[in-house]
Amino acid sequence: MELTQFLNEAWLSRGAIWDGFVMTVAISALAIVLGTVLGLFVGIALVYGWRPLRFLVRLYVDFIRGTPVFVLVLASFYILSVVGIDLTAFQAGVLAITVFCSSHVGEMLRGALAAIHRGQTEAAMTIGLTFRQTFLYVLLPQALRQILPTWVNAATEMVKASTLLSVIGVAELLLATQQIISRNFLSLEFYFLAGFIYFVIDFSIERLGRWVERKLAYS
Amino acid sequence: MAEHLLVIENLHKTFGATEVLRGVDLNVDSGDVVSIIGSSGSGKTTLLRCVNMLEDYHEGRVLIDGEEIGYTRHDGKRVRLPNSTIARQRALTGMAFQTFNLFPHLTALKNVTLGLVKVRGLAKDEAVGIARRWLDRVGMLDRQDHYPSQLSGGQQQRVAIARAIAMNPKLMLFDEVTSALDPELVNEVLNVIRDLARDGMTMLLVTHEMRFAYDVSTTVIFMHEGRIHEAGPPSEVFIRPRTPRLAEFIQNSSFRA
Ligand SMILES: Nc1ncnc2c1ncn2[C@@H]1O[C@H](COP(=O)(O)OP(=O)(O)OP(=O)(O)O)[C@@H](O)[C@H]1O
Ligand SMILES: [Mg+2]
Numbered sequence: 001m002e003l004t005q006f007l008n009e010a011w012l013s014r015g016a017i018w019d020g021f022v023m024t025v026a027i028s029a030l031a032i033v034l035g036t037v038l039g040l041f042v043g044i045a046l047v048y049g050w051r052p053l054r055f056l057v058r059l060y061v062d063f064i065r066g067t068p069v070f071v072l073v074l075a076s077f078y079i080l081s082v083v084g085i086d087l088t089a090f091q092a093g094v095l096a097i098t099v100f101c102s103s104h105v106g107e108m109l110r111g112a113l114a115a116i117h118r119g120q121t122e123a124a125m126t127i128g129l130t131f132r133q134t135f136l137y138v139l140l141p142q143a144l145r146q147i148l149p150t151w152v153n154a155a156t157e158m159v160k161a162s163t164l165l166s167v168i169g170v171a172e173l174l175l176a177t178q179q180i181i182s183r184n185f186l187s188l189e190f191y192f193l194a195g196f197i198y199f200v201i202d203f204s205i206e207r208l209g210r211w212v213e214r215k216l217a218y219s
Numbered sequence: 220m221a222e223h224l225l226v227i228e229n230l231h232k233t234f235g236a237t238e239v240l241r242g243v244d245l246n247v248d249s250g251d252v253v254s255i256i257g258s259s260g261s262g263k264t265t266l267l268r269c270v271n272m273l274e275d276y277h278e279g280r281v282l283i284d285g286e287e288i289g290y291t292r293h294d295g296k297r298v299r300l301p302n303s304t305i306a307r308q309r310a311l312t313g314m315a316f317q318t319f320n321l322f323p324h325l326t327a328l329k330n331v332t333l334g335l336v337k338v339r340g341l342a343k344d345e346a347v348g349i350a351r352r353w354l355d356r357v358g359m360l361d362r363q364d365h366y367p368s369q370l371s372g373g374q375q376q377r378v379a380i381a382r383a384i385a386m387n388p389k390l391m392l393f394d395e396v397t398s399a400l401d402p403e404l405v406n407e408v409l410n411v412i413r414d415l416a417r418d419g420m421t422m423l424l425v426t427h428e429m430r431f432a433y434d435v436s437t438t439v440i441f442m443h444e445g446r447i448h449e450a451g452p453p454s455e456v457f458i459r460p461r462t463p464r465l466a467e468f469i470q471n472s473s474f475r476a
Binding site: 120125127128142219 | 271312322333
């Protein structure tokens with residue numbers, strides 16, 4: 001009976017699957033948080049940076065966004081060690097996805113800030129807010145609210161991108177699944193199971209995002 | 220020299236190659252209500268925006284209570300003041316815009332308290348007290364928890380005026396605050412301004428509401444091609460214009476005595 005065999009095998013490998021799941025969540029969460037923080041600075045530099053800085057950051061964003069994540073993962077693992085920066089596979093992988101995430105968040109924030117009507121800044125200035133205060137209390141909250149849906153989307157993309165760390169040997173969910181399959185050959189069933197788990201993670205992120213969006217709605 | 224609240228001296232402003240203000244001189248005393256009228260493009264908005272440094276200008280001076288706004292002089296050269304100083308100076312005046320420009324992510328109440336807390340450094344309770352008083356004054360207290368998108372244009376403009384006035388400016392600048400409103404909402408906003416004028420608020424207001432300017436102003440200024448073409452009390456400017464240009468402008472306006 002195939003189903004009982006699958007359930008049996010799944011039960012036997014529950015530890016490996018759980019570890020893979022935890023690793024996937026850890027990579028994604030780290031990369032999303034770090035990438036978002038870095039991305040906010042990228043966005044700020046793109047809009048308000050001193051010209052040469054803005055140019056460099058623009059270059060960074062376009063370069064990263066134009067590069068497949070797979071290449072970023074390989075590059076941060078293999079190339080950085082060539083120049084003497086030795087990172088574990090986990091660190092290299094998180095770095096690659098963080099960088100990827102930051103370029104997207106930066107571009108989102110730039111767009112959102114640029115789209116805010118000039119009258120907002122002027123109104124803030126006329127009540128005597130400094131530029132820094134205007135940014136913190138008037139522009140940034142509006143921009144963050146604006147990018148939230150896109151940001152949630154990007155976050156789910158980062159989870160998907162974490163599968164690429166399997167090629168550099170990080171035991172995340174996909175690699176764990178592949179290792180299980182190499183033992184029991186139930187490839188269809190276990191890939192399906194892995195796919196289902198990814199769906200649950202992304203679905204949770206989306207629900208959470210919608211919830212936050214409703215909380216922050218102002219109309 | 221007698222201290223005027225606002226002194227504008229020989230103000231020149233160019234955008235690229237076009238000179239938009241060509242030497243404006245104006246004194247405003249405490250309690251004055253000065254209306255600025257004139258055809259489109261004559262420089263009315265630009266004049267207001269130079270007073271609070273939303274625009275830099277190239278020549279001339281603006282003084283509020285004797286303090287030069289925006290610039291200082293070093294060895295006879297004009298130097299722009301640091302942004303932090305200009306931010307402080309901007310709080311000397313309040314401005315209401317044609318497009319309201321309320322902060323959409325904040326409730327009516329928070330729109331008003333933001334500056335009180337962050338600029339004037341008041342404690343939250345005190346700020347809320349002041350904000351509620353002004354919202355009440357403009358008839359918006361019952362909507363204090365509404366977001367701007369939940370308010371009509373007239374209501375938004377009244378909140379915007381409360382936001383500006385709550386900062387306790389020495390001078391209010393109004394730039395066509397009713398132009399973006401549906402006709403039936405114009406009066407609720409004009410009444411608020413009329414009320415403030417009666418209370419002795421000093422104001423400089425650009426308007427196309429001629430009847431309103433006639434009623435509330437102590438002085439009316441007619442701008443033409445970047446200069447003050449004619450100025451005087453409303454009874455002179457509207458009823459007995461001295462220049463043909465102003466006579467024509469009044470003639471073509473909606474004003475009827
Ligand atoms: N940011 C700008 N850049 C270039 N030109 C400008 C700018 N702002 C205003 N101008 C020009 O300056 C002139 C005066 O403009 P201003 O807005 O002060 O006129 P106004 O009297 O307020 O007119 P309106 O009644 O239409 O509001 C116009 O010719 C306008 O095109
Ligand atoms: Mg104008």
